[in-house]
Amino acid sequence: MSTPRPTFRPDSARLDAARRTQDLAALRGGQAHVDLVVIGAGVTGAGVALDAATRGLDVLIVDAHDIAFGTSRWSSKLAHGGLRYLATGNVGIARRSALERGILMGTTAPHLTHAVTQVVPVQDRYTRGQKTAPRVGFIAGDALRIAARTPSTTLPPSRTISRHRVAELCPAVDTSDLRFGYVNHDGQLIDDARLVTALVRTAAGYGARVVTHCRAVEAHGRTVVLQDGLDADSSPVTVTAGAVVNATGVWAGHLDPQVTVRPSRGTHLVIDAAAVGNPTGALTVPVPGHSSRFCFILPEQLGRCYVGITDEDLGTETIPDVPDVPDSDVQWILDVVNQALAVDLTTDDVLGAFAGLRPLVQFNDRGEGGPSSTADLSREHVILTGEGEDANLITVTGGKLTEYRLMAEQTVDLVAEKLRATGSAPGPCLTTSIPLVGAPGAPGVEEVRSSDLAGLPDSMIARFGHEAPAVLRTCPVDRPLEPVAPGIDTVRAEFAWHVTHEGALTVEDLIDRRSRIGLVDADRETCLATAQEILDTVR
Template identity: 35%
Template sequence: MTTALNRSPLEASPSSGRPAASAAGPAGRTGVDDRTRLHPAQRARDLADAAAGIADVLVIGAGVTGAGAALDAAARGLKVVLVEAGDLAIGTSSRSGKAFHGGLRYLEQLNFKLVAHAIAERDLMVKTLCPHMAWPEPFVYPLSHQWERPYVGAGVLLYDLFGLKGRAVPRQRHFGRRGLKAHIPSIDERRVVGGIQYYDALMDDARHTLAVVRTAAGLGTRVLTGTPVVDFIRDTAGTVGGVVVQDRDDGQRHVLRARAVINAGGIWADELQQRAGANTFRVQPAKGVHLLLRPEAIQSQAGILARATDSVIIARRWYGYWLVGTTDTPWQKDKSRPVAERADIDYLLDNLNRYLARPVTADDVLGTFAGLRPLLKPVDGVDSTSALSRDHAVLTGPPGLTTVVGGKYTTYRRMAMDAVDAALAPLGIDTPSCTDRLPLLGAQRWPETLARADEIARQHRLPPSTVKLLLARHGDRIDEVLALAGSDPALGRPLEGAPQYLAAELVHAVMAEGARSLADVLVRRTHLSIEQRDGGLSLATTAATLIAPLLGWTAAQTEAQLQAYRDLIHAERAALDAACGRTTGAQP
């Protein structure tokens, strides 16, 4: 069993109108009318409802900020519509560093306000909002010189003090050279004189964003994916009164009216604002690349945060693997397809290996992913994206449209609250936000569900390690997933070659989690695309066979989905394959 100060159950080896009930109500757990369940019939119903009425708030973009804004507005009792061009968390929100963190490095930039807010949000996630998927994790800052200890120690002490109220993570710990080597056997003791350990919280970004969206749906939010905004509705004075979306399924356009529109388009936020008739800012996409390493690549009892050539390098344990990041470079190419390049992989491995006794090689890398941070670019221009502010901004204009942009994943809830406050001000609505005390889907009955872990394992004849992973992904909704196995025993079996997942989870992704494509399932509802050496290609046919009937795909459509997934993996793996001297899909 875990507590707020103990390790998460995730350290098992990866191989081994408004509804009558709220999201936490009885129907929100197993009922057929459960509005938290996202699926094709729900999408059709929500699209018809949204087109037939006028929303109080319409949010563009189902990344974590847009999802947070939809939840914030819905929790205030407002009628909300959330529209997304692609899938939930399809952009930056599934390609982050997968951590709730205060941003220790921002202390050096004297951005105390950002760090204080981020730590408060981190602790809120661990203690209240999503304890099933956010867990404290230790990190060590290696010291190369003795003079660094008081300097770094003072910074970590300040970091601890920001989190003193209602502490959710342990305090710092100091190591000498010998103690650090025992704590991190992979460290090169010739490179360090000791280290300082502190804590942040790890999580699963795509599934967290999904939980935010489903919680909002349970409070009445109409959720529409695959519906890009193609135009804005404006009156003669230029006031925005809604949007026009195009359904990617049939090409039909729909007018969705709203009293207030929030633009949470991330890296597309400036383009959306321009389409609405204003041009007050620019977004500079900054590419961040991460590598997923096999579990044996590093031997350590803690993550590592250390200085890199131009920023910091971070290696963190994540679902039993090692996740290493990140880069910070401008991206001028296709914003819908950021990819890792050979230089990114070399940069990360070179900087990580400065601190390791046994170098990590490209062959230790299971997968890579790249995301784009939407940084606000000042008018006079800045060449280095690492110098651009990580603070968020809420911008109004044209009338009726509020844009929220910038910021960091950890502070999404504050960003959403600020955006909704600004959007509602012209309407004279001053109902306060309450999302700081609203557990997300999966967390409403978390302590009781966690206490049943051993019982669930026995009842379903599953290894305890598998149940722990299921609990981390689904929280108190684990019974929804396992109920599928009750109706079809084949769905209760682990996937061949990926026993950390049940076949039922692939079906559940379509029946309750809004997945509409093969990539939605293999990239965001699960992480098979980066956890498998071949990018999940060997499992793609199995997954497609399971979900095709649920989505009504013909044989031709199923093959098209498979080919699209193959193309995606080949594109994303090109740099890694070149670094390893292999072809995509080859075994080590």
């Protein structure tokens, strides 16, 4: 029997505490069988949930913490076209990245993405290779963009620019030996955690159940045991499923002994954009001794710049929920970017720092006495099926944020194969043509005219797209357009919407993930009282 295609229901895309309570109660009350349980609400798990729900499957997605709690909120906030992979000869990843970037920017989330101008200054201090390699790479990137059919109106072609234009885009650059510059355009997210939140809510609109702060303490065979993280005294909930997807990223080995994830730590610094002249371009600085590795100063929301990135082996002994940033990472990044600057950034300029753990994968023994198969520790993703009684446990990990949709499609294709063996008939993948909530043309979203956006803060429109008018219109707290703290371009209505529609259950959910205010400790402190007030009022 063919599985019926679902319709999008706007009310179902509204996630709040009451919805979570209802979903948990339904699971306890006898509705504890679903087609698919997805463990992990990062970008990969969220993509899997959306793909499966739009194929007509009954989906439950759970996370021990919150939407985008782990690696998915610690990225560079870029939708890369794969240039660095061309430099290492990995044409496959580069081509896939360019294709997926085009889908993300053109259909899935055009409201959360935009072109960022990457600027490489050509200065006498660099080697010949460092001066020429970026231009060659940018030309290859143009070819990837054209092959992916991404229009130049979305991502303009690369070009050479004058030293004057370099200084306009990146005012802090050292012009003493600056000759000219190269520019390229890549995709940039307003925020990675906002993308994941939109994915989860869109999946919910198509019928997926979403339960955060709920840990999967066991996953064997077709059975998952869940423990409510907000009620330590509650009894576990046992859910059976046609298939289970382990999308826990760097923690995948905790549920699947086939694989060991060896995390690589990527550290970013947070600085005041004014410290580097409020750049509008992303300054790209070669790492000494490398021809294809760079550090970036990226203009971001909230008047900040993110500066990074490191690539340090963390090992496999202990994988923390929130990685620490060592002083050595901070100094290394500053030393690299200061090469190209007229100003000298110091640790006093660092307002905050964060580190994400890239899941680089190696395989463990499969079968008694069998040889070990070790994957090249690259950015390739892997999808593994369990063995024996765990044959319906599917692990997806590795890869990169830009390819989340493809990873999800391939994973759900495998889920569909297993479900067809039981008589179910999931449909084909539809996610190349489905806009997320807030995007132009998204299902269930009322038509928004320019007049509807008049008077709304630009920052709110950037973060919520076509849902911005509803953020204000449905706000249940007073002074909706008042900033949550002086000097912060987030308003009270946004905090309220995070609680009423985006599943924020704690102050940390509000400040550290739905908004990114918490990346700077001082800003975080100024917003705590308002966050608690709005959370209490709305609940």
